[in-house]
Amino acid sequence: MKASVIALGWHTIKKATYGYSAGIAVYILFLAWVYPSISTNPAVTRLLSSLPPALLKLAGISSNFSTYTGYLSSEFYSVIDIWIIMWFVTMEAMVLVGTPRQNHSLQWWLSSPISRSTWILGQFLALVLGLAFLTGVTMASEILGAWWFNGGHLYWPGMIWLNVVALLIGLLITGYSMAFLAWVPKVTWPLTITLIFYAMNVIGSMAPHLSVLSNLSLFGVYQPSLIAAGAVPTLATILAFIFGAAILAWLASVVFSRQDLAL
Amino acid sequence: MLHQLVGYLPGEVALPDNMTGSQFLGWMRRLRASANGGLYAGRLLDRFDLNPEAVIATMSKGTRQKLALVAAFAHDPAVMILDEPTSGLDPVMQQTFIQWIREENLRGKTIFLSTHQFTEVERTCHRVGILKQGSLSLVDSIDHLRRKSRQVFEVSLGESRDLGFLADPDLDVALVNNRTATITVNGPVIHLIQKLSSLPVVSIREITQDLEEVFMEIYQHDEEETE
Numbered sequence: 001m002k003a004s005v006i007a008l009g010w011h012t013i014k015k016a017t018y019g020y021s022a023g024i025a026v027y028i029l030f031l032a033w034v035y036p037s038i039s040t041n042p043a044v045t046r047l048l049s050s051l052p053p054a055l056l057k058l059a060g061i062s063s064n065f066s067t068y069t070g071y072l073s074s075e076f077y078s079v080i081d082i083w084i085i086m087w088f089v090t091m092e093a094m095v096l097v098g099t100p101r102q103n104h105s106l107q108w109w110l111s112s113p114i115s116r117s118t119w120i121l122g123q124f125l126a127l128v129l130g131l132a133f134l135t136g137v138t139m140a141s142e143i144l145g146a147w148w149f150n151g152g153h154l155y156w157p158g159m160i161w162l163n164v165v166a167l168l169i170g171l172l173i174t175g176y177s178m179a180f181l182a183w184v185p186k187v188t189w190p191l192t193i194t195l196i197f198y199a200m201n202v203i204g205s206m207a208p209h210l211s212v213l214s215n216l217s218l219f220g221v222y223q224p225s226l227i228a229a230g231a232v233p234t235l236a237t238i239l240a241f242i243f244g245a246a247i248l249a250w251l252a253s254v255v256f257s258r259q260d261l262a263l
Numbered sequence: 264m265l266h267q268l269v270g271y272l273p274g275e276v277a278l279p280d281n282m283t284g285s286q287f288l289g290w291m292r293r294l295r296a297s298a299n300g301g302l303y304a305g306r307l308l309d310r311f312d313l314n315p316e317a318v319i320a321t322m323s324k325g326t327r328q329k330l331a332l333v334a335a336f337a338h339d340p341a342v343m344i345l346d347e348p349t350s351g352l353d354p355v356m357q358q359t360f361i362q363w364i365r366e367e368n369l370r371g372k373t374i375f376l377s378t379h380q381f382t383e384v385e386r387t388c389h390r391v392g393i394l395k396q397g398s399l400s401l402v403d404s405i406d407h408l409r410r411k412s413r414q415v416f417e418v419s420l421g422e423s424r425d426l427g428f429l430a431d432p433d434l435d436v437a438l439v440n441n442r443t444a445t446i447t448v449n450g451p452v453i454h455l456i457q458k459l460s461s462l463p464v465v466s467i468r469e470i471t472q473d474l475e476e477v478f479m480e481i482y483q484h485d486e487e488e489t490e
Contacts, residue, residue: 011290104277107273111266112294
């Protein structure tokens with residue numbers, strides 16, 4: 001693998017990555033800033049207890065706001081973080097692979113002495129790098145928020161595992177996004193599949209008799225309130241995500257190598 | 264690696280619009296890992312008077328074409344493949360391009376040029392291939408192509424004569440005035456010379472056919488054969 005191929009991919013998405021990261025940092029710091037007043041406000045507690053459990057579960061607000069990490073798991077990780085990752089990965093995968101195929105600028109990169117599989121694996125790794133950057137900024141912002149506004153109170157395992165699981169989900173979305181874009185240069189497929197997985201998880205969470213849908217969805221493993229309370233995914237789950245992403249990256253390289261391209 | 268030996272300029276230039284020209288050339292150099300890429304690219308930039316600092320999306324068609332030329336051949340490849348290379352270039356740059364192609368050829372490079380510009384072919388190429396309906400219908404040297412084609416002469420007489428009587432199946436006669444005619448010889452030239460021997464000929468000038476005429480003749484001939 002040539003480092004320059006990954007570097008080119010990173011150059012392509014770095015501005016967007018910085019933009020998403022800045023948004024995440026500002027949002028988390030804002031949440032951290034208002035946390036002390038929310039955690040001591042009885043009206044908020046009353047409001048939460050008055051809402052239907054299914055609605056709270058859907059919004060990811062099944063943990064209370066008594067801890068900083070529990071509060072962030074509800075207000076950030078439950079919906080916003082996963083949507084940011086879904087959107088970031090599918091859109092930037094399109095920018096890396098789909099757009100150069102559509103506008104034919106890809107032929108320039110493929111005219112250099114790098115194989116097609118090297119090129120697409122380089123783009124995959126660049127996107128994983130972007131994902132890791134977002135995760136790093138998220139963690140740093142949470143730590144900074146805890147230190148700055150909340151006297152350094154932070155439940156480290158919860159914070160780390162929330163981000164690790166979000167990263168693993170992003171890794172798998174990266175894998176199938178690359179595989180689909182290697183086949184057809186349109187964002188429709190990866191976006192549709194991601195939304196279907198998300199919808200399956202939402203339906204499974206709201207209707208107990210359909211909980212099988214949550215188990216089938218890749219988002220089923222993402223239970224922010226439970227993770228924030230100390231429940232961590234099994235090693236088998238973690239390995240399954242990593243192995244799955246690796247298989248999909250390999251599939252992307254095979255599919256891409258067989259495409260009818262200009263070079 | 265084959266990619267290091269070959270440079271390819273596509274017919275439709277599609278560049279990564281969000282980069283500057285310099286960034287694009289820099290990435291091409293890094294991906295090719297070419298030691299001489301920077302030096303030769305610099306020479307090409309000077310040659311084509313190109314400032315690559317602008318964002319590609321803001322460049323004119325001609326500037327994009329020049330940037331594509333530089334990017335395609337910055338690694339100084341031994342084999343160059345160009346598809347409609349002067350499309351979008353102004354006449355001065357077309358001249359510069361033709362001169363550069365000649366020089367590269369003298370340096371020993373093999374150059375494949377695909378174009379509809381006959382003057383470009385005449386001025387740069389040694390051998391020509393004519394593609395018709397996706398297949399190569401002819402490959403020959405330019406000199407040989409011209410020799411194989413019909414010969415056309417302009418004949419002037421010292422006094423007024425009706426040259427129409429010269430016409431026969433081997434000679435097509437077009438009168439220019441009552442002393443001059445353009446005669447196309449379809450067979451051996453000796454036939455024309457024999458016919459002119461009894462006339463007070465002042466001058467005979469061969470009219471050279473350009474490549475376009477040769478091309479059209481071959482094309483029409485092929486079509487007639489097909490019918």
